[in-house]
Amino acid sequence: MNDPSPIRKPSRIQQRNRKLILDAALEVFSNHGYRGATLDLIAARAGLSKPNILYYFEGKEDIHVTLLNQLMDSWLAPLREIDPMGDPMEEVLAYVHRKLEMSRDLPRESRLFANEVLQGAPRMAPHLETVLKPLVDDTADLIEGWIAAGKLAAVDPRHLLFSIWATTQHYADFDAQVRVLMDEADVQEGARAHLDTMFRRLLAP
Numbered sequence: 001m002n003d004p005s006p007i008r009k010p011s012r013i014q015q016r017n018r019k020l021i022l023d024a025a026l027e028v029f030s031n032h033g034y035r036g037a038t039l040d041l042i043a044a045r046a047g048l049s050k051p052n053i054l055y056y057f058e059g060k061e062d063i064h065v066t067l068l069n070q071l072m073d074s075w076l077a078p079l080r081e082i083d084p085m086g087d088p089m090e091e092v093l094a095y096v097h098r099k100l101e102m103s104r105d106l107p108r109e110s111r112l113f114a115n116e117v118l119q120g121a122p123r124m125a126p127h128l129e130t131v132l133k134p135l136v137d138d139t140a141d142l143i144e145g146w147i148a149a150g151k152l153a154a155v156d157p158r159h160l161l162f163s164i165w166a167t168t169q170h171y172a173d174f175d176a177q178v179r180v181l182m183d184e185a186d187v188q189e190g191a192r193a194h195l196d197t198m199f200r201r202l203l204a205p
Contacts, residue, residue, distance in 0.1 A: 018056050020046045022070075025063045030108035033115045034064060034123075061123065068116060068124045071109050072131060078102070079135055088146040089203055096164055096195050103172035104188050110172035136161060152203045160202075167195055 024045035028037045039060055043050045057063045078098035082091050103110055116124055140157035147154055171178055171191055178187060 014056070017046075017048065017052065020048065021053055021056055021063065022067060026067055026108050026112060029064060029067065029115070030111040034060075034119065037064075064116075065123050067112060068127070071113055072124070072127050074106070074109070075102075075113065076132065076135055079139055082139060082142065084142055088143075088151040089200065092143075092152070092160075092164075092203060093196060093199060096168060096199055097192060099164060099168035100171065100188065100192055100195065103168050103170075107172035107175055110169050114169070114173050150205055153205050155202065164199075167198075 021042065024047075025037070025042045028041045028045055032041065037060060039050050039053055042060075042063065043053050046053070053063075057066070078095055081098070082095055116122075121128055136158065139161065143152065143155075143157035143160065146152045147157075168191075171187065182190070
């Protein structure tokens with residue numbers, strides 16, 4: 001029996017066009033949400049024709065799901081980087097700092113995720129169950145162990161994570177409001193100092 005034909009790698013042009021489409025879609029979805037986004041908007045943003053978009057993706061949902069899959073990997077990376085052998089306070093604060101940096105560097109991705117969850121997570125619910133929840137469960141167990149050892153104050157680990165997500169991603173999801181209300185030249189530096197103080201006080205045993 002002959003071996004099946006090898007899968008051809010996408011050409012440079014195909015890789016470039018696919019990246020153009022995903023970058024354009026990220027901008028469109030983060031600004032208009034899933035319902036407001038259209039293939040015409042994505043095509044115009046990418047500088048490609050609508051048929052060209054459909055050559056690479058089956059439709060709007062296919063593009064959206066691809067973006068969400070990519071986002072989930074990067075979004076969960078800082079949680080996976082928490083070191084069980086490290087100093088508990090410093091590990092939690094390092095996580096806070098990484099999430100705040102992501103709100104600065106990946107604001108469109110944050111809004112994409114927020115919009116999906118606000119709609120009930122119809123396209124990423126399986127990932128929340130099979131990827132996010134086990135990781136959060138493991139992190140909660142780790143934090144509970146630190147609390148039991150007297151290294152952190154007694155807090156609910158899951159509510160602690162919710163608070164970290166809320167206070168860091170706010171700077172991306174509500175960027176327009178933050179820029180209007182804050183006169184500081186460096187909002188991120190002020191946010192970092194504030195969150196550092198707040199979580200240190202909360203978690204000090």
